[in-house]
Amino acid sequence: MKKCIKYLPQHADITEKDEQFDAPRFAVAPMMDWTDRHCRFFHRQLTQHALLYTEMVVADALVHGDVDRHLMFDRDVEQPVALQIGGSEPEKLAHSARLGAQYGYDEINLNVGCPSDRVQSGAFGACLMREPELVARCVEAMKGAVDIPVTVKCRIGVDDQDSQVALDDFVGRVFEAGCDGLWVHARKAWLKGLSPKENRDVPPLDYDRVVRLKADWPNRFIGINGGIVDLETAARLAQQLDGVMLGRTAYQNPALLADVDTVFYGEKPSLPNMDKVRDAMIGYAHQHMDGGGRLHHVTRHMIGLFQGQPGARRFRQIMTVDASKPGAGPQVIADAFAAITQAKRRDAA
Structure with missing residues:
Protein backbone atom coordinates (compact mmCIF):
# COMPACT_ATOMS: atom_id res chain seq x y z
CA MET A 1 0.00 0.00 0.00
CA LYS A 2 1.34 3.43 -0.90
CA LYS A 3 1.97 5.92 1.85
CA CYS A 4 -0.50 8.76 1.70
CA ILE A 5 -0.07 12.49 1.83
CA LYS A 6 -0.11 14.46 5.04
CA TYR A 7 0.64 18.16 4.63
CA LEU A 8 2.77 18.99 7.63
CA PRO A 9 5.92 21.11 7.47
CA GLN A 10 9.12 19.28 8.16
CA HIS A 11 9.81 21.22 11.36
CA ALA A 12 6.31 21.01 12.85
CA ASP A 13 5.79 19.37 16.22
CA ILE A 14 4.41 15.93 15.31
CA THR A 15 3.14 13.61 18.01
CA GLU A 16 1.14 11.26 15.82
CA LYS A 17 3.21 8.26 14.71
CA ASP A 18 2.00 6.43 11.63
CA GLU A 19 3.07 5.32 8.19
CA GLN A 20 2.40 8.63 6.48
CA PHE A 21 4.99 10.97 5.09
CA ASP A 22 5.26 14.21 7.01
CA ALA A 23 5.03 16.05 3.67
CA PRO A 24 5.32 15.42 -0.06
CA ARG A 25 8.95 16.40 -0.24
CA GLY A 266 15.40 7.33 2.04
CA GLU A 267 15.19 4.35 -0.30
CA LYS A 268 18.38 2.35 -0.79
CA PRO A 269 20.27 3.47 -3.92
CA SER A 270 19.75 1.17 -6.87
CA LEU A 271 20.12 1.32 -10.61
CA PRO A 272 16.82 1.87 -12.42
CA ASN A 273 15.60 -1.31 -14.07
CA MET A 274 14.85 -0.05 -17.56
CA ASP A 275 13.73 -3.52 -18.66
CA LYS A 276 10.86 -3.25 -16.18
CA VAL A 277 10.07 0.28 -17.37
CA ARG A 278 10.03 -0.97 -20.97
CA ASP A 279 7.78 -3.91 -20.19
CA ALA A 280 5.38 -1.79 -18.14
CA MET A 281 5.07 0.78 -20.91
CA ILE A 282 4.57 -1.89 -23.59
CA GLY A 283 1.77 -3.43 -21.53
CA TYR A 284 0.25 -0.01 -20.91
CA ALA A 285 0.41 0.87 -24.61
CA HIS A 286 -1.36 -2.39 -25.49
CA GLN A 287 -4.14 -1.57 -23.03
CA HIS A 288 -4.45 2.01 -24.29
CA MET A 289 -4.60 0.99 -27.92
CA ASP A 290 -7.10 -1.79 -27.19
CA GLY A 291 -9.32 0.98 -25.86
CA GLY A 292 -9.04 2.95 -29.09
CA GLY A 293 -6.07 5.16 -28.22
CA ARG A 294 -3.01 5.92 -30.29
CA LEU A 295 0.53 4.80 -29.53
CA HIS A 296 1.78 8.38 -29.77
CA HIS A 297 -0.34 9.33 -26.76
CA VAL A 298 2.00 7.18 -24.69
CA THR A 299 5.38 7.47 -26.41
CA ARG A 300 5.44 11.27 -26.65
CA HIS A 301 6.08 11.47 -22.91
CA MET A 302 9.04 9.07 -23.06
CA ILE A 303 11.30 10.64 -25.67
CA GLY A 304 13.67 12.28 -23.17
CA LEU A 305 14.24 9.16 -21.08
CA PHE A 306 17.83 8.54 -22.21
CA GLN A 307 18.89 12.15 -22.63
CA GLY A 308 22.67 12.43 -23.04
CA GLN A 309 23.23 8.67 -23.28
CA PRO A 310 24.52 6.64 -26.23
CA GLY A 311 21.66 5.90 -28.61
CA ALA A 312 19.43 8.70 -27.29
CA ARG A 313 19.01 10.29 -30.71
CA ARG A 314 17.90 7.02 -32.29
CA PHE A 315 15.59 6.37 -29.31
CA ARG A 316 13.91 9.76 -29.81
CA GLN A 317 13.57 9.15 -33.53
CA ILE A 318 11.86 5.80 -33.06
CA MET A 319 9.57 7.14 -30.32
CA THR A 320 8.46 10.11 -32.42
CA VAL A 321 8.62 9.17 -36.11
CA ASP A 322 8.01 5.43 -35.96
CA ALA A 323 5.35 5.72 -33.26
CA SER A 324 3.33 8.06 -35.47
CA LYS A 325 3.29 5.81 -38.53
CA PRO A 326 0.01 4.16 -39.55
CA GLY A 327 -0.32 0.77 -37.90
CA ALA A 328 2.42 1.44 -35.32
CA GLY A 329 2.06 -0.69 -32.21
CA PRO A 330 3.78 -1.30 -28.87
CA GLN A 331 6.66 -3.09 -30.63
CA VAL A 332 7.95 0.42 -31.37
CA ILE A 333 8.71 0.83 -27.66
CA ALA A 334 10.66 -2.43 -27.65
CA ASP A 335 12.59 -1.29 -30.73
CA ALA A 336 13.49 2.03 -29.14
CA PHE A 337 14.84 0.40 -25.98
CA ALA A 338 16.75 -2.11 -28.14
CA ALA A 339 18.45 0.82 -29.89
CA ILE A 340 19.78 2.00 -26.51
CA THR A 341 21.08 -1.47 -25.68
CA GLN A 342 22.83 -1.73 -29.04
CA ALA A 343 24.39 1.71 -28.68
CA LYS A 344 25.75 0.89 -25.23
CA ARG A 345 27.27 -2.34 -26.53
CA ARG A 346 28.98 -0.47 -29.36
CA ASP A 347 30.19 2.16 -26.94
CA ALA A 348 31.64 -0.50 -24.63
CA ALA A 349 33.35 -2.46 -27.41
Whole structure:
Protein backbone atom coordinates (compact mmCIF):
# COMPACT_ATOMS: atom_id res chain seq x y z
CA MET A 1 0.00 0.00 0.00
CA LYS A 2 1.34 3.43 -0.90
CA LYS A 3 1.97 5.92 1.85
CA CYS A 4 -0.50 8.76 1.70
CA ILE A 5 -0.07 12.49 1.83
CA LYS A 6 -0.11 14.46 5.04
CA TYR A 7 0.64 18.16 4.63
CA LEU A 8 2.77 18.99 7.63
CA PRO A 9 5.92 21.11 7.47
CA GLN A 10 9.12 19.28 8.16
CA HIS A 11 9.81 21.22 11.36
CA ALA A 12 6.31 21.01 12.85
CA ASP A 13 5.79 19.37 16.22
CA ILE A 14 4.41 15.93 15.31
CA THR A 15 3.14 13.61 18.01
CA GLU A 16 1.14 11.26 15.82
CA LYS A 17 3.21 8.26 14.71
CA ASP A 18 2.00 6.43 11.63
CA GLU A 19 3.07 5.32 8.19
CA GLN A 20 2.40 8.63 6.48
CA PHE A 21 4.99 10.97 5.09
CA ASP A 22 5.26 14.21 7.01
CA ALA A 23 5.03 16.05 3.67
CA PRO A 24 5.32 15.42 -0.06
CA ARG A 25 8.95 16.40 -0.24
CA PHE A 26 9.17 16.08 -4.04
CA ALA A 27 6.52 16.75 -6.67
CA VAL A 28 6.29 16.84 -10.45
CA ALA A 29 4.56 20.07 -11.42
CA PRO A 30 1.21 20.26 -13.21
CA MET A 31 1.92 21.10 -16.86
CA MET A 32 -0.69 21.73 -19.53
CA ASP A 33 -0.55 19.26 -22.43
CA TRP A 34 2.11 17.24 -20.63
CA THR A 35 1.12 15.72 -17.28
CA ASP A 36 -1.83 13.69 -18.51
CA ARG A 37 -2.60 10.17 -17.23
CA HIS A 38 -0.20 8.57 -19.74
CA CYS A 39 2.64 10.77 -18.53
CA ARG A 40 1.82 10.04 -14.90
CA PHE A 41 1.78 6.28 -15.50
CA PHE A 42 5.23 6.59 -17.07
CA HIS A 43 6.63 8.76 -14.29
CA ARG A 44 5.32 6.34 -11.69
CA GLN A 45 7.51 3.62 -13.19
CA LEU A 46 10.50 5.75 -12.17
CA THR A 47 9.47 6.99 -8.72
CA GLN A 48 7.05 5.35 -6.32
CA HIS A 49 6.77 8.23 -3.86
CA ALA A 50 6.88 11.56 -5.72
CA LEU A 51 3.62 13.49 -5.71
CA LEU A 52 2.30 13.70 -9.28
CA TYR A 53 -0.11 16.33 -10.57
CA THR A 54 -2.74 16.41 -13.26
CA GLU A 55 -2.85 19.06 -15.90
CA MET A 56 -4.97 21.99 -14.80
CA VAL A 57 -8.67 21.16 -15.19
CA VAL A 58 -10.99 24.14 -15.46
CA ALA A 59 -13.84 24.01 -12.95
CA ASP A 60 -16.41 24.80 -15.65
CA ALA A 61 -15.32 21.64 -17.49
CA LEU A 62 -16.21 19.59 -14.42
CA VAL A 63 -19.47 21.41 -13.86
CA HIS A 64 -20.66 21.21 -17.47
CA GLY A 65 -18.43 18.67 -19.25
CA ASP A 66 -17.47 15.00 -19.33
CA VAL A 67 -16.26 14.38 -15.78
CA ASP A 68 -14.91 10.89 -16.50
CA ARG A 69 -12.76 12.16 -19.35
CA HIS A 70 -11.17 14.77 -17.11
CA LEU A 71 -10.83 12.85 -13.86
CA MET A 72 -10.42 9.12 -14.54
CA PHE A 73 -7.01 7.80 -13.55
CA ASP A 74 -5.40 4.53 -12.49
CA ARG A 75 -5.69 4.51 -8.69
CA ASP A 76 -3.66 1.31 -8.46
CA VAL A 77 -0.64 2.88 -10.15
CA GLU A 78 -0.63 6.67 -10.17
CA GLN A 79 -1.12 7.58 -6.52
CA PRO A 80 -0.15 9.74 -4.78
CA VAL A 81 -1.65 12.13 -7.34
CA ALA A 82 -3.14 15.62 -6.98
CA LEU A 83 -5.85 17.27 -9.04
CA GLN A 84 -5.16 20.86 -10.05
CA ILE A 85 -8.23 22.99 -10.70
CA GLY A 86 -8.53 26.40 -12.35
CA GLY A 87 -11.36 28.75 -11.50
CA SER A 88 -12.48 31.69 -9.39
CA GLU A 89 -16.07 30.90 -8.39
CA PRO A 90 -16.20 29.32 -4.93
CA GLU A 91 -19.30 27.20 -5.56
CA LYS A 92 -17.93 25.71 -8.78
CA LEU A 93 -14.56 25.08 -7.18
CA ALA A 94 -16.20 23.36 -4.21
CA HIS A 95 -18.19 21.17 -6.59
CA SER A 96 -15.02 20.33 -8.55
CA ALA A 97 -13.06 19.57 -5.40
CA ARG A 98 -15.83 17.26 -4.22
CA LEU A 99 -15.69 15.38 -7.53
CA GLY A 100 -11.91 15.10 -7.26
CA ALA A 101 -12.18 13.59 -3.80
CA GLN A 102 -14.85 11.15 -4.99
CA TYR A 103 -12.58 10.00 -7.82
CA GLY A 104 -9.80 9.27 -5.34
CA TYR A 105 -7.31 12.12 -5.72
CA ASP A 106 -5.02 12.70 -2.75
CA GLU A 107 -5.04 16.49 -2.92
CA ILE A 108 -6.90 19.34 -4.60
CA ASN A 109 -4.74 22.24 -5.79
CA LEU A 110 -5.96 25.66 -6.89
CA ASN A 111 -4.06 27.27 -9.77
CA VAL A 112 -3.12 30.86 -8.93
CA GLY A 113 -0.01 30.92 -11.09
CA CYS A 114 -0.82 30.39 -14.78
CA PRO A 115 -0.29 33.62 -16.76
CA SER A 116 -1.77 32.64 -20.14
CA ASP A 117 -4.20 34.97 -21.91
CA ARG A 118 -6.80 32.21 -22.07
CA VAL A 119 -6.66 31.71 -18.33
CA GLN A 120 -6.72 35.46 -17.67
CA SER A 121 -9.81 35.82 -19.86
CA GLY A 122 -11.51 33.35 -17.53
CA ALA A 123 -10.51 35.52 -14.55
CA PHE A 124 -8.39 32.87 -12.86
CA GLY A 125 -4.77 31.76 -12.69
CA ALA A 126 -2.05 34.28 -11.80
CA CYS A 127 -4.37 37.29 -12.09
CA LEU A 128 -6.05 36.05 -8.89
CA MET A 129 -2.97 37.14 -6.94
CA ARG A 130 -4.50 40.62 -7.16
CA GLU A 131 -7.60 39.31 -5.37
CA PRO A 132 -6.44 37.53 -2.21
CA GLU A 133 -9.87 37.85 -0.55
CA LEU A 134 -11.49 36.01 -3.46
CA VAL A 135 -8.84 33.28 -3.35
CA ALA A 136 -9.43 32.91 0.37
CA ARG A 137 -13.17 32.44 -0.25
CA CYS A 138 -12.36 29.84 -2.90
CA VAL A 139 -10.07 27.94 -0.55
CA GLU A 140 -12.62 28.09 2.26
CA ALA A 141 -15.33 26.70 -0.03
CA MET A 142 -13.09 23.88 -1.25
CA LYS A 143 -12.01 23.01 2.29
CA GLY A 144 -15.66 22.85 3.31
CA ALA A 145 -16.37 20.38 0.51
CA VAL A 146 -13.61 17.79 1.06
CA ASP A 147 -11.60 16.04 3.77
CA ILE A 148 -8.40 15.78 1.72
CA PRO A 149 -5.73 18.53 1.57
CA VAL A 150 -6.48 21.70 -0.37
CA THR A 151 -3.41 23.57 -1.55
CA VAL A 152 -2.59 26.60 -3.67
CA LYS A 153 0.08 27.04 -6.34
CA CYS A 154 1.00 30.67 -6.92
CA ARG A 155 3.74 33.09 -8.00
CA ILE A 156 5.61 35.55 -5.76
CA GLY A 157 3.57 38.33 -7.37
CA VAL A 158 2.29 39.75 -10.64
CA ASP A 159 3.29 42.75 -12.70
CA ASP A 160 4.40 45.71 -10.59
CA GLN A 161 3.28 44.30 -7.25
CA ASP A 162 5.71 44.63 -4.38
CA SER A 163 6.42 40.93 -3.90
CA GLN A 164 7.27 41.49 -0.24
CA VAL A 165 4.02 43.18 0.72
CA ALA A 166 1.60 41.56 -1.75
CA LEU A 167 2.80 37.99 -1.19
CA ASP A 168 2.62 38.35 2.59
CA ASP A 169 -0.96 39.58 2.35
CA PHE A 170 -1.93 36.84 -0.10
CA VAL A 171 -0.37 34.04 1.94
CA GLY A 172 -1.83 35.24 5.21
CA ARG A 173 -5.34 35.24 3.79
CA VAL A 174 -5.16 31.79 2.17
CA PHE A 175 -3.68 30.18 5.26
CA GLU A 176 -6.34 31.82 7.42
CA ALA A 177 -8.94 30.33 5.05
CA GLY A 178 -7.59 26.84 5.80
CA CYS A 179 -5.11 26.22 2.99
CA ASP A 180 -3.09 23.08 3.80
CA GLY A 181 -0.02 23.97 1.79
CA LEU A 182 1.44 26.50 -0.61
CA TRP A 183 3.56 25.75 -3.65
CA VAL A 184 5.33 28.94 -4.77
CA HIS A 185 6.79 29.43 -8.25
CA ALA A 186 9.65 31.73 -7.32
CA ARG A 187 9.09 34.30 -10.10
CA LYS A 188 6.67 37.07 -10.75
CA ALA A 189 4.17 36.64 -13.58
CA TRP A 190 3.90 39.49 -16.08
CA LEU A 191 0.35 39.36 -17.34
CA LYS A 192 0.92 41.81 -20.18
CA GLY A 193 3.90 41.82 -22.49
CA LEU A 194 5.22 38.31 -21.87
CA SER A 195 3.98 35.03 -23.33
CA PRO A 196 3.40 32.00 -21.07
CA LYS A 197 6.71 30.59 -22.31
CA GLU A 198 8.54 33.84 -21.53
CA ASN A 199 6.90 33.93 -18.10
CA ARG A 200 8.66 30.64 -17.34
CA ASP A 201 12.09 32.09 -18.14
CA VAL A 202 12.27 35.90 -18.30
CA PRO A 203 11.18 37.08 -14.82
CA PRO A 204 14.14 36.52 -12.50
CA LEU A 205 14.04 33.73 -9.95
CA ASP A 206 13.94 34.77 -6.31
CA TYR A 207 14.37 31.66 -4.19
CA ASP A 208 15.32 33.81 -1.19
CA ARG A 209 11.85 35.35 -1.19
CA VAL A 210 10.30 31.91 -0.76
CA VAL A 211 12.79 30.98 1.94
CA ARG A 212 11.91 34.19 3.83
CA LEU A 213 8.24 33.29 3.48
CA LYS A 214 8.94 29.93 5.09
CA ALA A 215 10.73 31.67 7.95
CA ASP A 216 7.60 33.75 8.51
CA TRP A 217 5.38 30.64 8.48
CA PRO A 218 7.46 27.92 10.18
CA ASN A 219 4.45 25.76 11.01
CA ARG A 220 2.89 25.81 7.55
CA PHE A 221 3.82 23.75 4.51
CA ILE A 222 5.61 25.83 1.88
CA GLY A 223 7.17 24.23 -1.20
CA ILE A 224 9.11 25.80 -4.04
CA ASN A 225 8.96 25.57 -7.83
CA GLY A 226 10.67 27.31 -10.72
CA GLY A 227 13.92 26.85 -12.63
CA ILE A 228 15.15 23.84 -10.62
CA VAL A 229 17.28 21.87 -13.08
CA ASP A 230 18.73 18.99 -11.04
CA LEU A 231 18.22 16.97 -7.88
CA GLU A 232 21.28 18.52 -6.23
CA THR A 233 19.63 21.95 -6.34
CA ALA A 234 16.31 20.44 -5.31
CA ALA A 235 17.85 18.71 -2.29
CA ARG A 236 19.57 21.92 -1.21
CA LEU A 237 16.31 23.86 -1.37
CA ALA A 238 14.53 21.07 0.50
CA GLN A 239 16.77 21.74 3.49
CA GLN A 240 15.19 25.18 3.82
CA LEU A 241 11.63 24.42 2.71
CA ASP A 242 9.05 21.68 3.02
CA GLY A 243 8.95 20.51 -0.58
CA VAL A 244 10.40 21.01 -4.03
CA MET A 245 8.58 20.75 -7.33
CA LEU A 246 10.19 20.19 -10.73
CA GLY A 247 8.41 20.83 -14.00
CA ARG A 248 10.10 20.97 -17.38
CA THR A 249 13.32 19.35 -16.16
CA ALA A 250 11.42 16.30 -14.87
CA TYR A 251 9.48 16.03 -18.11
CA GLN A 252 12.34 16.57 -20.53
CA ASN A 253 14.85 14.45 -18.58
CA PRO A 254 12.62 11.92 -16.77
CA ALA A 255 15.53 9.62 -15.89
CA LEU A 256 16.33 11.88 -12.95
CA LEU A 257 13.06 10.72 -11.36
CA ALA A 258 14.71 7.33 -10.84
CA ASP A 259 16.82 8.90 -8.06
CA VAL A 260 14.01 10.75 -6.30
CA ASP A 261 13.05 7.92 -3.95
CA THR A 262 16.65 7.65 -2.77
CA VAL A 263 17.39 11.37 -2.44
CA PHE A 264 14.08 12.42 -0.87
CA TYR A 265 12.49 9.34 0.67
CA GLY A 266 15.40 7.33 2.04
CA GLU A 267 15.19 4.35 -0.30
CA LYS A 268 18.38 2.35 -0.79
CA PRO A 269 20.27 3.47 -3.92
CA SER A 270 19.75 1.17 -6.87
CA LEU A 271 20.12 1.32 -10.61
CA PRO A 272 16.82 1.87 -12.42
CA ASN A 273 15.60 -1.31 -14.07
CA MET A 274 14.85 -0.05 -17.56
CA ASP A 275 13.73 -3.52 -18.66
CA LYS A 276 10.86 -3.25 -16.18
CA VAL A 277 10.07 0.28 -17.37
CA ARG A 278 10.03 -0.97 -20.97
CA ASP A 279 7.78 -3.91 -20.19
CA ALA A 280 5.38 -1.79 -18.14
CA MET A 281 5.07 0.78 -20.91
CA ILE A 282 4.57 -1.89 -23.59
CA GLY A 283 1.77 -3.43 -21.53
CA TYR A 284 0.25 -0.01 -20.91
CA ALA A 285 0.41 0.87 -24.61
CA HIS A 286 -1.36 -2.39 -25.49
CA GLN A 287 -4.14 -1.57 -23.03
CA HIS A 288 -4.45 2.01 -24.29
CA MET A 289 -4.60 0.99 -27.92
CA ASP A 290 -7.10 -1.79 -27.19
CA GLY A 291 -9.32 0.98 -25.86
CA GLY A 292 -9.04 2.95 -29.09
CA GLY A 293 -6.07 5.16 -28.22
CA ARG A 294 -3.01 5.92 -30.29
CA LEU A 295 0.53 4.80 -29.53
CA HIS A 296 1.78 8.38 -29.77
CA HIS A 297 -0.34 9.33 -26.76
CA VAL A 298 2.00 7.18 -24.69
CA THR A 299 5.38 7.47 -26.41
CA ARG A 300 5.44 11.27 -26.65
CA HIS A 301 6.08 11.47 -22.91
CA MET A 302 9.04 9.07 -23.06
CA ILE A 303 11.30 10.64 -25.67
CA GLY A 304 13.67 12.28 -23.17
CA LEU A 305 14.24 9.16 -21.08
CA PHE A 306 17.83 8.54 -22.21
CA GLN A 307 18.89 12.15 -22.63
CA GLY A 308 22.67 12.43 -23.04
CA GLN A 309 23.23 8.67 -23.28
CA PRO A 310 24.52 6.64 -26.23
CA GLY A 311 21.66 5.90 -28.61
CA ALA A 312 19.43 8.70 -27.29
CA ARG A 313 19.01 10.29 -30.71
CA ARG A 314 17.90 7.02 -32.29
CA PHE A 315 15.59 6.37 -29.31
CA ARG A 316 13.91 9.76 -29.81
CA GLN A 317 13.57 9.15 -33.53
CA ILE A 318 11.86 5.80 -33.06
CA MET A 319 9.57 7.14 -30.32
CA THR A 320 8.46 10.11 -32.42
CA VAL A 321 8.62 9.17 -36.11
CA ASP A 322 8.01 5.43 -35.96
CA ALA A 323 5.35 5.72 -33.26
CA SER A 324 3.33 8.06 -35.47
CA LYS A 325 3.29 5.81 -38.53
CA PRO A 326 0.01 4.16 -39.55
CA GLY A 327 -0.32 0.77 -37.90
CA ALA A 328 2.42 1.44 -35.32
CA GLY A 329 2.06 -0.69 -32.21
CA PRO A 330 3.78 -1.30 -28.87
CA GLN A 331 6.66 -3.09 -30.63
CA VAL A 332 7.95 0.42 -31.37
CA ILE A 333 8.71 0.83 -27.66
CA ALA A 334 10.66 -2.43 -27.65
CA ASP A 335 12.59 -1.29 -30.73
CA ALA A 336 13.49 2.03 -29.14
CA PHE A 337 14.84 0.40 -25.98
CA ALA A 338 16.75 -2.11 -28.14
CA ALA A 339 18.45 0.82 -29.89
CA ILE A 340 19.78 2.00 -26.51
CA THR A 341 21.08 -1.47 -25.68
CA GLN A 342 22.83 -1.73 -29.04
CA ALA A 343 24.39 1.71 -28.68
CA LYS A 344 25.75 0.89 -25.23
CA ARG A 345 27.27 -2.34 -26.53
CA ARG A 346 28.98 -0.47 -29.36
CA ASP A 347 30.19 2.16 -26.94
CA ALA A 348 31.64 -0.50 -24.63
CA ALA A 349 33.35 -2.46 -27.41
